[in-house]
Amino acid sequence: MTSSFPHQNGTVPFWRLEPQGLDNFRSTPNLPDESDIVIIGGGYSAAALVTHIQKQYPNHPSILVLEARQLCSGASGRNGGHIKPDPYLHASEIAAEYGLAAGAEVADFEVANLNAAKEYIEREGVDCDFVVTRACDVHFSSSQDTRIKERLRNLKAAGVAAAQTVSEVGEDHAEIVSGVKGAKGCISYSAAHLWPYKLIHHMFTMALKHGSLNLQTNTCATSVLRATDAQFGWVIETNRGPVKAGKVIVASNSYTPALLPEYREQIIPYRAVSCHIETPSPAPLLVNTYALRFKDWDFDYLIPRPDGSIVVGGARSAYFREKGLWYNNTDDSEVIEETRKYFDGYMQRHFRGWENSGAKVSEIWTGIMGYSRDKLPRLGPIPGKPGMFIMAGWTGHGMPQIFLAAKGMAGMVVKDVPYHETGLPRVFEETADRLRNAPNKVLESWYQATQFPRL
Ligand SMILES: Cc1cc2nc3c(=O)[nH]c(=O)nc-3n(C[C@H](O)[C@H](O)[C@H](O)COP(=O)(O)OP(=O)(O)OC[C@H]3O[C@@H](n4cnc5c(N)ncnc54)[C@H](O)[C@@H]3O)c2cc1C
Numbered sequence: 001m002t003s004s005f006p007h008q009n010g011t012v013p014f015w016r017l018e019p020q021g022l023d024n025f026r027s028t029p030n031l032p033d034e035s036d037i038v039i040i041g042g043g044y045s046a047a048a049l050v051t052h053i054q055k056q057y058p059n060h061p062s063i064l065v066l067e068a069r070q071l072c073s074g075a076s077g078r079n080g081g082h083i084k085p086d087p088y089l090h091a092s093e094i095a096a097e098y099g100l101a102a103g104a105e106v107a108d109f110e111v112a113n114l115n116a117a118k119e120y121i122e123r124e125g126v127d128c129d130f131v132v133t134r135a136c137d138v139h140f141s142s143s144q145d146t147r148i149k150e151r152l153r154n155l156k157a158a159g160v161a162a163a164q165t166v167s168e169v170g171e172d173h174a175e176i177v178s179g180v181k182g183a184k185g186c187i188s189y190s191a192a193h194l195w196p197y198k199l200i201h202h203m204f205t206m207a208l209k210h211g212s213l214n215l216q217t218n219t220c221a222t223s224v225l226r227a228t229d230a231q232f233g234w235v236i237e238t239n240r241g242p243v244k245a246g247k248v249i250v251a252s253n254s255y256t257p258a259l260l261p262e263y264r265e266q267i268i269p270y271r272a273v274s275c276h277i278e279t280p281s282p283a284p285l286l287v288n289t290y291a292l293r294f295k296d297w298d299f300d301y302l303i304p305r306p307d308g309s310i311v312v313g314g315a316r317s318a319y320f321r322e323k324g325l326w327y328n329n330t331d332d333s334e335v336i337e338e339t340r341k342y343f344d345g346y347m348q349r350h351f352r353g354w355e356n357s358g359a360k361v362s363e364i365w366t367g368i369m370g371y372s373r374d375k376l377p378r379l380g381p382i383p384g385k386p387g388m389f390i391m392a393g394w395t396g397h398g399m400p401q402i403f404l405a406a407k408g409m410a411g412m413v414v415k416d417v418p419y420h421e422t423g424l425p426r427v428f429e430e431t432a433d434r435l436r437n438a439p440n441k442v443l444e445s446w447y448q449a450t451q452f453p454r455l
Contacts, residue, residue, distance in 0.1 A: 005220050005258045006068045013078045013365040014276035014311065015197040016070075020202050023070040027179040027214040034232055034244035035064035035214065040259065041251035042067030043076035044196065044398060045391045047407030049249060049413070050118075054210045056407070057414045061246065062449035063213050065204075066238060068255070072200045075253060077399070078332070078367030080274050080301045080313040082289055083117060083192040084135045085110030085400040087162035092151040094340065094346060094376075098427050101181035105425040107155070107162035110400040114192060117403045121199065123230055124206070125247035129306050135191035136288040137357045138180045142171060144293070147184030152187065165189055179284070179352050180292060191289050193303035196399065216240075221259060224248055224388070233387045243320045246414055253392045254370035255330060260382075262314050266435060267378070270371040271326040273339040274313030275364040277347055282308055284353035292350060297449040305446055310347060310359070318342040321450050327442070332366040339362060369396040374438035376427050379405055380419045383432040389413055390430050 037053070037060075039046045042219050053060050059431040067073075069237035084294045087107045095103025121130045139145040166189040174183035208215045232244035250256055254269040286304035292314075293299040300314030319325045325336055340361070347359040372378055372393030382388045391409050394401060408422035419429045 001077065004255070004330050005222070006074065006255055006333055007333045008069065010069065010073060010078075011335060011365040012363070013274070014363040015081070015195060016073065016077050017363070020198070020201045022201055022208075022217075024217050025071065026216050027208065027216075031216055031238065031240045031243060031287065032064060035090055036061030036246040037063045037072060037247045037249065037252050038234075038236055038243060038245035038247070039063065039255065040063045040236070041065075041074070041255075042071045042198050042204075042215070043251065043253065044072075044076045044402045045251035045253065045406065047072075047200045049202050049251065049391065049409055050213055051097070051412035052209040052407045053414055054207060054212060056410050057192065057232060057432075060212065060414050064234070064243065064245075065215045066219045066221050066243075067215070067298045069218065071204060071215070072197050074255075075367050075369055075394075076200055077197045078274065078365055079196060079305050079399065081193050081196055081305075081311050082135075082301055083113050083114055083194065083399045084289065084291075084301070085162065085189075086397070087111060087160075087166050087189050088152040088155055088187070088351065089137075090397075091162065092155055094427060095155070100159065100160070101435050103157075103425050104160040104162070106427065107160055109425050111162045111165070111190070113402075113404045114190065116407075118192065120403070121194075121331040122200065126199055126202045128195045129204065130192060130193045130194040131306060132190065134188045134288050136178050137187045137291045137292065137293055138174070138178050138183045139185045140182055140185050140292075141293055144295075145171070145177045149185065149187065153207065175352070178288070178290075180290070180350055181352055187395065188288065193305070195288055200254070200381070213323065221252075224259065247414060248387065249388065249389045249391055249409070250382070251391045253398075254368040256370065256390070256392050258330075262435065265440065266373050266438070268371045268373065269328055269330045270369040270396065270442070271329040271336065271366060271367055272313060272369050272396065273315055273336055273364065274311060274318050275343045275361045277310040277312060277359050278362045279308065279345070279360075281360045283347070283359060284351070286310070286351070292294070295449070297445055309362075312346060314341065314344040315339040320446070323446060327446070330368050332368050335364050335366055335374070348359065369394070371395050371442045373440050373442065374434060375441045377401060377405065378430045378434070379409060379424060379428045380430045382430060383435060
């Protein structure tokens with residue numbers, strides 16, 4: 001399997017069991033001939049971008065959203081439902097490579113995203129099961145716990161604001177405090193969980209009411225070509241005919257390489273699995289969300305739902321070694337078989353008090369993450385393509401980044417605001433240098449994890 005356009009028969013995630021009204025919506029029966037702004041993709045990125053454009057620029061030009069399948073049927077409709085700003089781990093890696101200020105920017109940006117999304121959801125009264133909680137990152141070896149906490153302490157000592165909100169629990173109390181069997185230490189900080197599909201549906205519903213948006217689902221952009229027209233610099237070919245566009249925003253995340261060949265091996269489709277677990281009667285209450293970090297590359301992410309059920313994803317140890325099962329793989333039509341066994345009895349195995357809960361997987365599904373080659377999102381104008389922008393490459397971590405990324409993108413798209421004036425983290429900017437020289441950290445992690453020699 002190589003990267004391709006979205007598969008027409010994706011597995012059905014728990015979040016999409018009861019599709020809402022816009023799932024197959026088309027604002028007009030025919031595809032418009034032209035639009036000032038065309039956004040390719042109908043997930044959280046597109047929803048947030050339209051929302052911010054409409055709010056910041058009331059007299060903005062026309063917007064057309066093209067979605068290849070149903071609305072929010074990509075990663076945004078298939079994820080773990082976790083908004084988990086990372087205040088220390090990725091930040092310390094970024095600080096080591098790009099300098100402390102760059103790491104601090106990303107950590108603070110993610111915390112600000114959580115607050116901004118919370119503010120939006122509360123102001124709008126969005127019915128999306130949004131709950132603010134503590135994220136609990138659990139370590140299973142003392143050496144891993146020591147190593148990671150050292151990185152956290154360094155950021156705290158350096159004055160990184162986001163890191164100051166993080167608290168540590170040592171080995172003596174880790175298992176009781178976290179509720180996770182075999183915990184050798186844990187770290188906690190503010191996060192949230194929600195029903196992402198409902199949030200995104202709400203955003204599109206409001207955007208359509210505003211009147212400036214034309215939404216076309218089941219419309220796949222198959223190529224983007226330069227046009228000679230002074231007003232409409234691009235022509236987007238679709239399965240329903242061409243559309244002329246003044247500006248194009250590529251928000252197709254993991255599917256971007258199929259549309260733009262220069263993104264092959266830059267944004268890497270990465271197949272992932274999540275599942276929904278239910279119990280026959282109420283099980284012990286989990287008040288935290290979790291990352292169970294077995295190894296640096298092997299971790300699961302878990303949220304408790306307000307109805308007492310669980311959504312958990314990861315299971316990398318079950319399939320990561322077999323590269324073809326996940327790398328450059330856009331097939332979300334089948335569950336990776338190896339993961340079914342992995343999630344069987346998961347809560348009983350890992351959580352204290354759940355042994356006799358009868359917890360069972362009720363739905364399991366596949367989704368495609370868009371891993372950026374250097375593990376950093378890609379935002380802003382695409383070098384060498386005037387009027388074309390990228391908003392993708394979230395590397396499995398878009399939920400605490402997309403809302404405010406869209407705010408910055410809105411200024412770049414509508415008013416040509418330069419990237420450095422948007423307030424977005426500097427390391428997220430798309431550049432010619434990144435496109436040419438970024439190392440493939442996705443493969444590097446795989447070589448390290450599987451102990452294969454580097455090629
Ligand atoms: C299993 C799984 C679990 C995850 N868990 C979490 C989590 O708990 N927390 C977190 O922060 N992140 C998580 N993620 C990542 C997160 O879901 C993504 O970062 C985020 O949803 C990206 O949003 P997006 O709108 O950019 O992409 P998407 O939601 O993938 O939207 C892109 C859309 O573009 C459409 N499209 C693609 N190509 C074309 C085309 N040529 N023409 C028209 N339309 C096109 C697709 O159909 C899709 O709907 C997870 C991802 C997966 C797959």
